[in-house]
Amino acid sequence: MKNPVPTVGKRRENGKARRPDRDGEIGLDGLVGHAGYAVRRFQIWIFQDFIRTLAAVDIKPTQYSVMTVIGANPGMTQMAVAKRLGIERARLVHLLDSLEARNLVKRVPSRTDRRSHALHLTPSGQASLRQFKMLAAEHERHVDEKIGPENRRRLLEILSAFH
Amino acid sequence: MKNPVPTVGKRRENGKARRPDRDGEIGLDGLVGHAGYAVRRFQIWIFQDFIRTLAAVDIKPTQYSVMTVIGANPGMTQMAVAKRLGIERARLVHLLDSLEARNLVKRVPSRTDRRSHALHLTPSGQASLRQFKMLAAEHERHVDEKIGPENRRRLLEILSAFH
DNA sequence: TATTGTTATACTCTATAACTATA
DNA sequence: TATAGTTATAGAGTATAACAATA
Numbered sequence: 001m002k003n004p005v006p007t008v009g010k011r012r013e014n015g016k017a018r019r020p021d022r023d024g025e026i027g028l029d030g031l032v033g034h035a036g037y038a039v040r041r042f043q044i045w046i047f048q049d050f051i052r053t054l055a056a057v058d059i060k061p062t063q064y065s066v067m068t069v070i071g072a073n074p075g076m077t078q079m080a081v082a083k084r085l086g087i088e089r090a091r092l093v094h095l096l097d098s099l100e101a102r103n104l105v106k107r108v109p110s111r112t113d114r115r116s117h118a119l120h121l122t123p124s125g126q127a128s129l130r131q132f133k134m135l136a137a138e139h140e141r142h143v144d145e146k147i148g149p150e151n152r153r154r155l156l157e158i159l160s161a162f163h
Numbered sequence: 164m165k166n167p168v169p170t171v172g173k174r175r176e177n178g179k180a181r182r183p184d185r186d187g188e189i190g191l192d193g194l195v196g197h198a199g200y201a202v203r204r205f206q207i208w209i210f211q212d213f214i215r216t217l218a219a220v221d222i223k224p225t226q227y228s229v230m231t232v233i234g235a236n237p238g239m240t241q242m243a244v245a246k247r248l249g250i251e252r253a254r255l256v257h258l259l260d261s262l263e264a265r266n267l268v269k270r271v272p273s274r275t276d277r278r279s280h281a282l283h284l285t286p287s288g289q290a291s292l293r294q295f296k297m298l299a300a301e302h303e304r305h306v307d308e309k310i311g312p313e314n315r316r317r318l319l320e321i322l323s324a325f326h
Numbered sequence: 327t328a329t330t331g332t333t334a335t336a337c338t339c340t341a342t343a344a345c346t347a348t349a
Numbered sequence: 350t351a352t353a354g355t356t357a358t359a360g361a362g363t364a365t366a367a368c369a370a371t372a
Contacts, residue, residue, distance in 0.1 A: 030296070035315055035318060036306075037228060038319055041325035042325045043206045045325060062362090069194065079330060090334090114330095115330040140198060146324065147322075152198055155318070161310060162201060162204035225339095240353075242354085251340065251341070254340075278352065279354075
């Protein structure tokens with residue numbers, strides 16, 4: 001016999017009334033009110049929707065952010081991109097390898113510092129990025145549908161400290 | 164010559180004025196207004212603070228969520244915990260192995276279904292969880308300090324759809 | 327000496343598949 | 350047949366360290 005909602009004696013942590021979750025399965029209880037947990041669940045949802053929405057062009061959130069930053073700041077070095085996005089420079093090497101193999105990005109030797117590369121979008125990369133941005137905008141509309149446009153606006157405002 | 168803020172013709176997504184980032188280094192431009200990016204940066208910050216704040220007791224966010232759910236719903240099966248938290252059941256095995264090795268959680272053979280385990284906190288686990296919760300509350304206060312108590316409240320409200 | 331890009335390694339997390347013992 | 354727990358493997362992602370070329 002299944003026992004999905006155990007009736008074993010358990011009291012609320014705080015005085016709050018029981019609020020069954022959406023499916024009416026098991027109460028999260030202690031996790032309600034934890035910002036990190038809420039944010040983690042939301043991030044999983046939003047990344048999955050992004051990946052799904054841009055699946056046809058095979059672009060993941062990190063690839064999109066790399067191309068967007070390069071597109072907005074052509075000539076950046078790898079170090080600058082890595083720092084800006086909080087990516088390890090070792091990992092960026094592989095990310096750029098794959099974007100370069102797809103002819104979306106190119107590494108140009110810097111003439112001011114022969115250790116570093118100036119990063120640029122290829123013409124094909126610029127055209128592609130325009131398409132990616134349209135799909136990303138569609139993804140943002142999914143977020144609007146999920147939490148409401150007004151809440152999305154508030155969320156971006158609250159999190160503006162984390163650019 | 165560096166070119167950190169290119170003047171290449173690209174207009175703001177919305178009508179908002181340019182807002183240079185905190186360090187005044189390189190503009191994110193195209194990434195402003197993307198909910199997923201903002202949420203990712205915030206999640207990194209909040210998890211790092213959680214890990215730092217609970218470093219003395221060596222408890223990571225996922226371990227905390229597992230213990231909290233078991234504490235609030237004693238007798239849950241591994242499948243139920245995995246589904247509830249969105250963790251792979253294969254991964255939960257290892258998580259529970261380590262929590263059990265630390266005498267925080269125990270697997271009790273279910274008498275109604277001999278395939279499954281009923282999960283419980285040990286007495287030591289219950290005492291520890293109370294301590295973890297105090298540290299987690301301290302972590303939440305850090306979030307308050309970072310974004311403001313009112314914004315934290317709004318954030319939890321907006322993300323309540325993702326329990 | 328320090329920094330840029332690169333390579334390599336280890337550890338965590340995610341995603342699967344397969345196996346066992348039960349149901 | 351299907352499910353719960355387990356084991357194993359492969360792929361991302363993260364964190365380090367070390368190296369060559371250059372500053």
